[in-house]
Amino acid sequence: MGRDPLQLRSATEEDLDWIHELRHRVYAQELCQHAPDPAGRLRDGLDGDNVYLVAARGAARIGFVSLTPPWAGRYGLDKYLTRAELPLLDDDPFEVRILTVEPRWRATAAAPLLMWAALRWTAARGGRRVVAMGRTELLDLYRAVGLRPVGRTIHSGAVTFEVLTGGVTELTRLVTDRYGRALDRLRATVDWRLDMPFAPRPDGCEHGGASFAAVGTDFRTLHRRHDIVMADVLDAWFPPAPGVRKVLAEDPAWVARTSPPAGAEGLLAEIATARALPTETLAVGAGSSDLIFRAFGHWLTPQSRVLLTDPCYGEYAHVTERVIGCRVDRLPLRREDGRRIDPDRLTAAVASGRYDLVVLVNPNNPTGRHAPAATLRSVIAAAPARTRWWIDEAYLGYVGQAESLADLAATDPRVVVCTSLSKMYALSGLRAAYLVAEPATAAELRRRTPPWPVGLPAQLAAVAALRDPAYYADRWQRTHALRGRLAADLAALDETLTVEEAVANFLTVTLPPDGPSAARLVTDCRRRDVYLRDLSPLSARYEGRTVRIAVRDTEENARIVTAVRAALRPASVRLAVGPAR
Missing domain, CATH: 3.40.640.10 (Type I PLP-dependent aspartate aminotransferase-like (Major domain))
Structure with a gap:
């Protein structure tokens, strides 16, 4: 099996040729679902919208899974069924597609890990439901992880598929309950390079407050509070009266x-x-x-x-x-x-x-x-x-x-x-x-x-x-001024950012489609002890690209701007397919 751990990561531009070549070997030659291509490559009409997650071991690529998010505005299933025939597509599900593993790795943990990665990526982008096409001969496998047929069968070449669906919360609960020990073993060995946690919070609720973990939840290092900018929670920047x-x-x-x-x-x-x-x-x-x-x-x-x-x-x-x-x-x-x-x-x-x-x-x-x-x-x-x-x-x-x-x-x-x-x-x-x-x-x-x-x-x-009331009225008015200054400074960093400040003690920043994901920006800022809130798990409408920033005092707001500037700088040289889209 080799010494290198199994790695899960977002696909890069360099992975795409291998993805197209593997798809051709499996779906054109092995399964006869598509006609062979003289170039030995099978591309996808949704490649511009798809997100690819890759499993690898060292330099060896093992398999991949693709996802089509609802903000793409179209699905692979649209080729086979109308929305009247499959109305669940109008509820903005995430489509999980083309889970493919190299033949010699099919008896390993690669396929289950790719399925888990697809579920975690969907949850991290606010997805509430997934839809997929599953080969009929593998229905027992899909049912075992909580997917259920919706009663629509699709024939593509020599392959027959069932349309499957499941709620993200229910699928996550079933998998963790049924396969929790196996997941724990994998978590201890896998090189997880995706921009979301391997597992959800134990209570299943998405909150801010990761900044307190940096301060120290055992309360032994509370001096760290002076180093951390806690802009991921909406606590007041000012002291009480x-x-x-x-x-x-x-x-x-x-x-x-x-x-x-x-x-x-x-x-x-x-x-x-x-x-x-x-x-x-x-x-x-x-x-x-x-x-x-x-x-x-x-x-x-x-x-x-x-x-x-x-x-x-x-x-x-x-x-x-x-x-x-x-x-x-x-x-x-x-x-x-x-x-x-x-x-x-x-x-x-x-x-x-x-x-x-x-x-x-x-x-x-x-x-x-x-x-x-x-x-x-x-x-x-x-x-x-x-x-x-x-x-x-x-x-x-x-x-x-x-x-x-x-x-x-x-x-x-x-x-x-x-x-x-x-x-x-x-x-x-x-x-x-x-x-x-x-x-x-x-x-x-x-x-x-x-x-x-x-x-x-x-x-x-x-x-x-x-x-x-007079003390707080003054502080709330000062909050508006601080928010306006912070919004202007962030907007000045890059004309492709969308900064919306609204009326409260926070604002949102939406990154461009070709920039880093919100999760990546948040991770990069944490390296500078600046904590922001990735809004992606709250709603798919944020498309994985929006962060919320609490208004802090003048000094901490300046640190926020500096951290965001540094996190954005490498974006122009990143070549990524996946969460950056």
Whole structure:
């Protein structure tokens, strides 16, 4: 087998001739699917759009798999079936194609690794479903990894295929459950050179926060925090208000050892005063994720149907699809619309009354776009009575409290507003959030809340923060100025970059199709201790090319610009086929 480990990597230009030659040997000569070519090469009409992943051992190329992403606008299956015959192609799947291994390597781990690599590449680009053509004599193999036939048979030359499909989450879960030990053995030996992790996170949820791993999650090297630019999470760049720091520093030993008010009564009263809301319309939690898990777990079942925007904060897809198992549909936020919510399309989507819950993050994370409150009020007013609305206003402070729907939520049993105090008030490490709902809904959620839902340090800090609105208004205004300067500096690096700053404490940068992938840019910046967020796993609409960057202070923003400049510089000399496309 040789001493070199099995290597998985993206194809280079030098690999393409071998790919075409191997395809000819297998599909024209061995399987007689295609007519022989005098040049001994079999090319693909989708070569300009395909992504190729290659398995190799040292200098020996072993096999490859190709993928056609949905942003190509066409699939290999389009040659054989119409969209009416195969409507699942209209749901933007990733097509896995032409898994091919050199004959003498077919009894090795090459083919399973290529299949796993295709699944991981798809997940890393926000794919939710794959589609493939599988040879009929190998159907048992495909079923064993979770693919299922859709009832369409294709004849191509002397070969018969079945059209197969599977959800990315379900396929990943099945493979890791069924073949986890084998994957662990392979991970220990394979030379994995792809720009995504070999395996997903254990909880299956995609979050930022890799920067804390660089600081040290065992808390033994916290001095590293001064070296790391943590722009992959949306924590505030500024410290909490002076009153917050004072109350936490006054007697930290007492704060640490003392149980808080069991029902967070003082915090609830302060929120009610600050937001001019009745206390009975409020419920608090240890961050918005606490409230999301608690409320959704109470309201939803696997039979529920939920509408999310695409893209959207990843916690919502994780809870609804992976934890509860709901059926989830997406409302695309299209690039041509500036990633804004189209109220007419949203109204049409919910008009049928089939949704139990609609989730809107406003301003949206990760797009940063804000939908006017008046627009959403009109959409909600026209919606069916059975549909509940969850409005996440975690970043609303950057727009203004006048744009909140909290007053509507306090009286309309269909509407709930969730607000994190973490990001806007520089309290991310303390975890505090609240939701607003009409009294009966709020009371039911409070009954399902354990005692002491928010720790004493967080209660003290949140109350002090709410009592100093002037301090935070000034910091939010300065955030806008910092974001504008950062956006201008990044845009000046390269005219092919698309920089969108929107309204919140972050912006997005989209790389050109012939530049590095978002994952590659993120990796290169980490070498300089600058951490950015690759948005690819959140949505295929980002095409693997968009990063989100949190606004930091002037010095750290300058480091971000320097790191991105250095990461972009080699792009002009890279020759890559695959994730760079």
